Amino acid sequence: MAVVTMWAMFLTGFLAAGDATPRTMRLDYFHTGNAAEERFALDAVVLEGAWPGHPNRTFDDSNLGKYYFEVVDKGTNRILYSRGFASIFGEWETTGEAKEGNRTFHESLRFPEPKAPVQIVLKKRDSQNAFREIWSLIVDPSAPTVDRAAPSGAARVWPVMKNGEPRDKVDILLLGDGYTAAEVEKWHRDARRLSDLLFAVSPFQERKSDFNVWALDTPAEESGVARPSDGVYRRSPLRASYDAFGSERYVLTFDNKRMREAAAAAPYEFVEIVVNDRKYGGGGIHNLYASVAADNMWSPYIFVHEFGHHFAGLADEYYTSDVAYQGSDSRPEPWEPNVTADPASARWKDLLTPGTPLPTPWPKEEFEAAQKGYQTKRREIRANHRPEEEMETLFREEQQHSTKLLGSSPFGSRVGAFEGAMYQARGYYRPQADCIMFTRTEAGFCAVCRRAIERVISLYAGK
Secondary structure: OHHHHHHHHHHHHHOOOOOOOOEEEEEEEEEEEOOOOEEEEEEEEEEEEEOOOOOOOOOOOOOOOOEEEEEEEOOOOOEEEEEEEOOHHHHHOOEHHHHOOOEEEEEEEEEEOOOOOEEEEEEEEOOOOOEEEEEEEEEOOOOOOOEOOOOOOOOEEEEEEOOOOHHHOEEEEEEEEOOEHHHHHHHHHHHHHHHHHHOOOOOOOOOHHHEEEEEEEOOEOOOOOEEHHHOEOOOOOOOEEOOHHHOOOEOEEOOHHHHHHHHOOOOOOEEEEEEOOOOOOEEEEOOOEEEEEOOOOOHHHHHHHHHHHHHHOOOOOOOOOOOOEOOOOOOOOOOOOOOEOOHHHOOOHHHOOOOOOOOOOOOHHHHHHHHHHHHHHHHHHHHOOOOHHHHHHHHHHHHHHHHHHHHOOOOOOOOOOEEEEOOEEEEEEEOOOOOOOOOOOOOOOOHHHHHHHHHHHHHHHOO
16 A cells, blocks of 8 residues: 555656656756856756656665755755766766866756656765755656657667566666767677576676666767777767776766767666777676676676666775775765765674674785785786787786685685775775775675665565
């Protein structure tokens, strides 16, 4: 009875009489600022295809994301929909460049089309990670300025794996970038292969029936995507590129509108951009998208690791690799579910292995000494533009050393609080000695990360 009532409340806010399913409304806006301030400006309100989500799973209580938005009915002041998310601006503002000048990024919020005017309330975490309102605007779905044109039918959407109707499943959309018309069969093989890889990893493996995976064909004029540090430039359909924020391995598209307009042809909640390239690289931003290079030996690791960021808001647990982000002296409790600033009261205390000391000892100094050598070799390979095989071999050597070292620890298989996470050697703690969010381990996600993923699956597909 409770479910029926909740569903009826949802329908009251989003459906007109006689309608079966609302369309998806997309609010496009510009996000401008620097390390000290940010501003917002409306770009457009667009109607996409049918809303892919389930009517009774509209409220996000996961507490994930640096940002959070609510769709509030103007007539009743009732919250109709909410979601947490992260953004490219949210990452960029922590870089050195953001201290020197302004940049503008294009962003989107997606929600079921309301039947009456709503207020969109955007919130951001403060220094203590509490959400505070930073922008608000009214959206009238009957306004003539709402773009009601049907999504383009030029791109072909096809099911990689379909287990049911979109409203009942978690819908993942794979977007290929840098695949020419002559490489469409390669793209199809890559899409199926990567989908299979994801669902070979727990807990995606056990919840496979709760997912649909769709793919979109977006033929490119040239093969591959841009790699500026290698002197390679491409105008690929989604404009994905290496070297985001000066990191040669970080693959992002800064053309959000182009990506959203392509994706609008399919039902989706999560997006994976697959770039047709061999060079090691990828990226993942919570509730925005993840990316992966299709042809690297480490593509399976990259895909799963980066999808963990995108899907469940998991933090990077590593701290020895070069990154563009600049740390802070403060140590607020992170919103990411797999890291903590307080080992004595770790947020995963119910999963702690009995008798495990907090903080939990591990061979930290030995690990860091080895990593220093590996990172030096890594920088040398990239600086000299050595063949990709050399980087792959180095990563294999590093993986074997790390797996053996971390597994030999007396607490290597336990859940505890291991210092070193979120790009910081001190002050942040991860749940287990090893995890795919920490190293290129073949063991997959740790117990805490698996639970975080399960919660998100249930938010979209139910239990």
